[in-house]
Amino acid sequence: QLSLMDMMLVSTIVHQMATNYLMGTKSISPAGCGARILLFPMLGEGECFLLAAMAYDRYVAIRHPLRYPILMNQKLCLHVTTGFWLPGGVDGLMQPGAILSFPYCHSREINHFFCEAPTLTHLPCAHATFFKFFTYVCCLLLLLIPLALLLASYSLILAAGLRMQSTEAQKKVFVTCSSHLAVVGLFCGTLLLIYVRPKSYCSVAHDKVVSASYTIFTPVLNPLIYSVRNKDVKGALRKWL
Template sequence: MKTPSNSTEADFILLGLFSHTHAHSLLLSVVLVIFTASLMGNTLMILLICRDPRLHTPMYFLLSQLSLMDMMLVSTIVPKMAANYLTSTRSISPAGCGSQIFLFLTLAGGECFLLAAMSYDRYVAICFPLRYHVLMNPKLCAYLTVGSWLLGAADGLMQAGTILSFPFCHSRTINHFFCEAPSLVRLACADTKVFEFFMYICCILMLLIPLSLVLASYSLILATVLRMRSSAARKKAFTTCSSHLAVVGLFYGAIIFIYMRPKSHQPGKSDKVVSAFYTIFTPVLNPLIYSVRNKEVKGALRKWLQKTV
């Protein structure tokens, strides 16, 4: 493949998600619609949570942070992908590539810990309802939120800096639509075994530990719910938790599929589809899942529409 004329030898080449065919042009249009819907849905969620006093609770504060992370995540990936496709260029500078790796890992890692914090919030709300406001106080919420952002940023900074320090003396062509860490490691012409081990440790810390906390929280929640005598209380608990479990399953399942595999695995089209799922599609599903299954959010939206119409 020839390097695009407007790129330099130091630039990386992104093969992208779509080819220049009529069908793929339509698919790009769908992605742009989803991108717009994601920005609008998550922005609306944040505004509703900020404006409605009934939503000024720990659960919705954490949800507003999830919406903020999702907005930033799609904004990190989709604009560059669409610009490269529309301008028929595929290059991305090392600085741009490093920025994508850093921002993606910061947001994805932060979301992993934030989902664990949200599961703990549901555990306290269902298992210790009378002590909820004591255990989930504003100070703890702030610690959980700031900790999620900082842990994600630390992972992103270490991995982005290390990956870009490797020499890329052969192909600089990335078979992906954005700079993702595993794709770049495969291109490095240096011994990356130590870094691969380090990356697996990061995956355990950023993925498996939060996921274990989520599973533990919901196991305790399930045990508590099954002991409830009121069928209405059980239904409410299941409804509240099912939306969070749906988000957790979609996000963790896809990202573990990509990051918990050895370097020897050869990437294919399925990898791009899975990556597109958690970088493009999951962010638009989150506000839909939480709004459709949540009476408080629907009530806040109805109240806001009545004021504005």
């Protein structure tokens, strides 16, 4: 599921960006812009909830190893994985209709490498204060809820790890969680820097760098982060080097 979301996220952004750079085109249709505004929240917020569920999965595996097949059965996993798309999908459906309905009577130039809602809110000549506030609240809730679940799961994992008598078992717990924590920090941390921050910290150059991090670099790094613990992958890498 994480691989699917990462591939879709990269496919949504990168091919248009590459076309713009290579072909010298610097325009996008309203429909194309709306499609990206729809898909990006659905994938981004869905991935945050997925990472929260993965943290809970690790908690169950570490805290209740014998009951794991019962607590994390296939039916529950199916319900959870289909539920990831719902919060982001609802937010994604609302944003394009609202933001593209504003009148753009002056500049239509987006100072960004893709259509992203926070960038477009600066362009309408109509009063968009309520929409900005509504978007801020939605993003705050849809990012802080999975982050709260992540913190709760890892607090319980840390408590369970510290109670273990074996140093080897404690080491295994923390190594198991390290790759997931790295992905959470890269993805959710950069999303918070864009969508949940004071207005005084707004900077166009800063936004471009941070946006590139969670739309391009994080999906590329995820397979490397998760596979670096795999013995076969490490052996193949050593052999290749």
